[in-house]
Amino acid sequence: MLDIKLLRNDLTGVAEQLKKRNFVLDTAQFQVLEDKRKTLQTATQDLQNERNTRSKSIGQAKAKGEDIQPLLAEVADLGDKLKTGEQDLSALQSEIDEIVMGIPNLLQDTVPAGKSEDDNVEISTWGEKTAFDFEPKDHVDLGAQNGWMDFESASKLTGSRFVVMRDGMARMHRALIQFMLDTHTTEHGYKEVYVPYMVNEDSLYGTGQLPKFAEDLFKLEGEQNYYLIPTAEVPVTNLVRDEILNADQLPMRYTAHTPCFRSEAGSYGRDTRGLIRQHQFEKVELLHFVKPEESEEALETLKRHAEIILEKLKLPYRTVVLCAGDTGFSATKTYDLEVWLPGQQAYREISSCSNMKDFQARRMQARFRNEQGKPELLHTLNGSGLAVGRTLVAVIENYQLEDGSIRVPDVLQPYMGGCTKLA
RNA sequence: GGAGAAGUGGCCGAGUGGCCGAAGGCGCUCCCCUGCUAAGGGAGUACAUGGUUUAUCCCGUGUCGAGAGUUCGAAUCUCUCCUUCUCCGCCA
Numbered sequence: 137m138l139d140i141k142l143l144r145n146d147l148t149g150v151a152e153q154l155k156k157r158n159f160v161l162d163t164a165q166f167q168v169l170e171d172k173r174k175t176l177q178t179a180t181q182d183l184q185n186e187r188n189t190r191s192k193s194i195g196q197a198k199a200k201g202e203d204i205q206p207l208l209a210e211v212a213d214l215g216d217k218l219k220t221g222e223q224d225l226s227a228l229q230s231e232i233d234e235i236v237m238g239i240p241n242l243l244q245d246t247v248p249a250g251k252s253e254d255d256n257v258e259i260s261t262w263g264e265k266t267a268f269d270f271e272p273k274d275h276v277d278l279g280a281q282n283g284w285m286d287f288e289s290a291s292k293l294t295g296s297r298f299v300v301m302r303d304g305m306a307r308m309h310r311a312l313i314q315f316m317l318d319t320h321t322t323e324h325g326y327k328e329v330y331v332p333y334m335v336n337e338d339s340l341y342g343t344g345q346l347p348k349f350a351e352d353l354f355k356l357e358g359e360q361n362y363y364l365i366p367t368a369e370v371p372v373t374n375l376v377r378d379e380i381l382n383a384d385q386l387p388m389r390y391t392a393h394t395p396c397f398r399s400e401a402g403s404y405g406r407d408t409r410g411l412i413r414q415h416q417f418e419k420v421e422l423l424h425f426v427k428p429e430e431s432e433e434a435l436e437t438l439k440r441h442a443e444i445i446l447e448k449l450k451l452p453y454r455t456v457v458l459c460a461g462d463t464g465f466s467a468t469k470t471y472d473l474e475v476w477l478p479g480q481q482a483y484r485e486i487s488s489c490s491n492m493k494d495f496q497a498r499r500m501q502a503r504f505r506n507e508q509g510k511p512e513l514l515h516t517l518n519g520s521g522l523a524v525g526r527t528l529v530a531v532i533e534n535y536q537l538e539d540g541s542i543r544v545p546d547v548l549q550p551y552m553g554g555c556t557k558l559a
Numbered sequence: 560g561g562a563g564a565a566g567u568g569g570c571c572g573a574g575u576g577g578c579c580g581a582a583g584g585c586g587c588u589c590c591c592c593u594g595c596u597a598a599g600g601g602a603g604u605a606c607a608u609g610g611u612u613u614a615u616c617c618c619g620u621g622u623c624g625a626g627a628g629u630u631c632g633a634a635u636c637u638c639u640c641c642u643u644c645u646c647c648g649c650c651a
Binding site: 174177178180181182184185187188190191192194195196198199204207208210211212214215380382501505509511 | 569576577578587588604605606607608609610619620621630631632
């Protein structure tokens, strides 16, 4: 969430900046609620003050053995007045909170204008689009051999947008996870964490999936109100919720492999073929917790760590910076890595790296002790390093041979017992 | 799942209705003393938030696991919930 003080002091400025996102902030409504809040809060606190002062004098009088009956009579009607005041204030406060929680983050100046993904700006490319002297197949056709990728069985077991993988494909999928984690922990300085795949509502509020994006989540039945995680970002970022870290603990870098569960409501008909858009997929996530002045550079570092995975796998890709209209709710700036898929003759998103600055930290009260010894909100960043299922798609499409067999990338061979080819 | 105990500041820990935002200790910061080391003395040190402020200061409000209640007044009493620990049971 945004800083409420910023909204109070510069409401029109904030509204102006949000236009870049096509987000319309009802400033008049906010102003009215804020004015009411100010009056009501001051009045209520005055009443509380009066109650406290009087109660104190009753205590003192009683201690001296004086008659407190007259004093009690004076306070008689205070309680009711106070109660209504407190209730009204808390109702008003929730109304304001709901509005503030629904406001997206402000964008960095370097984010290009634009409405949709068509306006994203390419900033770099790596590798040549893989050339074939035959007609390359897409991953669904390649995966159909030997039952490597079996969508029919998955739909029998569960439904659409799931997959069963077998044999070498399942092994390569697992190898990718190990390879990514090992690279990040041994070469990029990340700490590996294992976290719950179900989280409570507080965690989802902390990272911003709630209250606005509940329809994207799988909620479990039962009394606990747990949700399946849509990304490791949720449990890992919430590790610092309500914590005050020492400055020397920053920067903190975590990597985690988790499955991710997404309802994909609203994406009916999109990417229905193959592995691209599933209800359940694996992801290796990268997270940084940093001091505010370090976060913009940290985004470059994090993005680079994700790029290196693609380069080690020798997969051609490009990096784009998302335009204003395509940048996610909590982010100030996002880079997407898009890998080349010969089967689709297109670049497809395989990693998304974002700097949330203090937007999540404020919701979570995630802080560190600064040089003055005062708690200060830290900045959070996260990115995929990488989405495993889509990486598998990229590997098999780019490494396919004419007979449908698939070469194993050099860096994966040690993770597959030296296997060099899936056939 | 059954029985019991407990949750207080960065940490440990006292506190059973008013003088408690909270003793004491540890840690940390500043100062003094001490010609190394070791040790000693003094002061300060929770968070959020409202008013005011560039910021501090100041004044107020809220917060002792969470929520509700009793009361003029709750860390303290009552209820519900959550979490942790111990013992028993079950179990990958």
